[in-house]
Amino acid sequence: MEEGFRWSTPCSLVLYSVFLLLSATASEANIGDFDDYWQQRKLMADAAAEATYKHDPLEVTDQLNRAVHRSIEKEDTSTRREMMEQKKSKLSGPCTATNPIDRCWRCRQDWATDRKRLARCAKGFGRNTTGGLAGKFYVVTDGTDDDVVNPRPGTLRWGVIQIEPLWITFAKTMIITLKEELIIRGDKTIDGRGAQVRIANGAQLTVQFVNNVIIHNIHINDIVSSNKNGGYVRDSADHFGWRIVSDGDGVTVFGSTNVWLDHLSLSNCQDGLIDVIAKSTGVTISNCHLTNHNDRHALQLQRQAPRGPGHAVMQITIAFNHFGRGLVQRMPRCRWGFFHVVNNESTTTRTGSCTPSAAARPPPSSARATATSRRPTSRPSRSPSSTTRRSRSGRTGRGTRRTTSSWRAPTSPSPPARSTGS
Ligand SMILES: *[C@@H]1O[C@H](CO)[C@@H](O)[C@H](O)[C@H]1NC(C)=O
Ligand SMILES: *[C@@H]1O[C@H](CO)[C@@H](O)[C@H](O)[C@H]1NC(C)=O
Numbered sequence: 212m213e214e215g216f217r218w219s220t221p222c223s224l225v226l227y228s229v230f231l232l233l234s235a236t237a238s239e240a241n242i243g244d245f246d247d248y249w250q251q252r253k254l255m256a257d258a259a260a261e262a263t264y265k266h267d268p269l270e271v272t273d274q275l276n277r278a279v280h281r282s283i284e285k286e287d288t289s290t291r292r293e294m295m296e297q298k299k300s301k302l303s304g305p306c307t308a309t310n311p312i313d314r315c316w317r318c319r320q321d322w323a324t325d326r327k328r329l330a331r332c333a334k335g336f337g338r339n340t341t342g343g344l345a346g347k348f349y350v351v352t353d354g355t356d357d358d359v360v361n362p363r364p365g366t367l368r369w370g371v372i373q374i375e376p377l378w379i380t381f382a383k384t385m386i387i388t389l390k391e392e393l394i395i396r397g398d399k400t401i402d403g404r405g406a407q408v409r410i411a412n413g414a415q416l417t418v419q420f421v422n423n424v425i426i427h428n429i430h431i432n433d434i435v436s437s438n439k440n441g442g443y444v445r446d447s448a449d450h451f452g453w454r455i456v457s458d459g460d461g462v463t464v465f466g467s468t469n470v471w472l473d474h475l476s477l478s479n480c481q482d483g484l485i486d487v488i489a490k491s492t493g494v495t496i497s498n499c500h501l502t503n504h505n506d507r508h509a510l511q512l513q514r515q516a517p518r519g520p521g522h523a524v525m526q527i528t529i530a531f532n533h534f535g536r537g538l539v540q541r542m543p544r545c546r547w548g549f550f551h552v553v554n555n556e557s558t559t560t561r562t563g564s565c566t567p568s569a570a571a572r573p574p575p576s577s578a579r580a581t582a583t584s585r586r587p588t589s590r591p592s593r594s595p596s597s598t599t600r601r602s603r604s605g606r607t608g609r610g611t612r613r614t615t616s617s618w619r620a621p622t623s624p625s626p627p628a629r630s631t632g633s
Contacts, residue, residue: 241392241417242455243453243454243455244453253420253466256420256466260492260524263492279310279311282309286309306318310530310531312473312530313531315331316329316332327378330400333425333471335551336494336495337469337494339493341469343377346378348377349373351380351382354367354385356368356388356413359442371393371396374396375398378399380404380406381405383406385407386411388413391444392417392444394447395421395426397421397422397424401429407430408428410431411431414434414437415458419446419464419466423470424469426472427474431484432477433480441455458481460485460486462484463486463487466490466491467494491525493526494527495527495530496530497529499533524548531554532554
């Protein structure tokens with residue numbers, strides 16, 4: 212019975228580090244034919260961004276900070292001792308959840324029958340993200356991706372292009388190699404709990420001009436840029452269009468609002484691991500594990516600076532992520548937005564413009580890379596380079612600290628048994 216709990220054993224003794232970045236490509240990235248459909252979607256996305264933007268971001272950051280303090284207080288010393296012991300035998304011991312996001316759902320015996328509880332667990336700027344809460348369950352039974360214009364029911368692609376809200380789960384462990392970008396429509400939850408789902412060796416996940424998406428508990432690795440010449444890809448049940456070659460990021464969030472990426476394990480993608488760009492806001496990236504991204508282009512976050520007013524609307528929370536081994540390139544870059552970084556440890560020696568200066572303070576630490584502007588509609592008055600400087604909140608001197616990570620990729624092959632076995 213312990214078996215079933217494997218993946219939900221200790222999340223993290225400490226709150227981890229972070230990352231993230233931002234960059235900008237051409238303004239309508241990858242859309243080969245910016246037709247009426249996409250123009251409409253973009254207008255709706257812009258309106259959603261303005262509506263999602265918080266004029267009082269400190270209310271959001273304070274709330275999360277308080278929640279972190281509360282969960283640290285709850286952890287008594289005996290729990291800590293237990294967890295230290297668990298590190299010796301990582302797969303045994305009681306389930307523990309040490310941050311306020313995980314506490315909300317993890318270690319609950321009914322998680323498999325109450326999956327939608329997760330929709331109430333987001334914190335930070337993405338806290339209103341409910342994904343497919345209002346929809347039906349859709350179970351992915353087919354791990355192939357042969358037809359990207361007319362995907363078969365049963366495939367992941369069929370689920371994500373639907374217009375209606377859907378809560379997507381997986382029938383079994385599978386490796387999905389995407390032939391072209393997986394373009395996710397709004398009001399979706401991709402919930403990989405209970406199966407080991409790996410998206411690998413193919414194209415990336417794209418969240419573009421949509422609202423309300425949760426991606427939870429999947430592995431993403433070895434993503435490459437798609438088909439050299441681009442191709443037709445269905446982006447909605449009622450539309451498909453020409454896509455130019457994709458970047459090869461793990462996940463691209465482009466011009467989207469209310470996006471929550473949680474418990475993703477990402478490594479070795481051709482471009483960045485996670486790329487949040489354009490007018491995206493209301494985003495939380497939490498409990499992610501980023502490793503082995505060490506080729507020449509690893510986390511290549513410095514592209515051409517974005518220009519124009521849209522980019523200051525960005526408000527992102529980056530919390531409890533593990534910025535792990537094998538990340539050799541420039542660390543995350545955060546610019547043109549407001550970033551709440553909650554963490555206090557990093558296992559890499561590299562730092563970036565978003566590495567929290569507060570790492571040296573007692574937990575929870577938070578660093579804000581402040582916005583060029585608090586107003587979504589105002590035009591940044593500074594040059595990109597000075598903005599970058601302004602948003603550089605400092606560097607941590609503790610980057611070399613080695614973590615004894617108890618973060619675990621969620622890999623349970625089956626839901627936990629009804630009792631903990633103890
Ligand atoms: C980070 O936080 C954890 C738990 O909140 C604490 O045990 C650890 O000492 C902190 N690390 C640093 C470097 O402050
Ligand atoms: C979330 O929704 C509530 C209620 O509608 C709203 O007050 C709040 O501003 C929204 N955004 C965030 C980031 O909390």
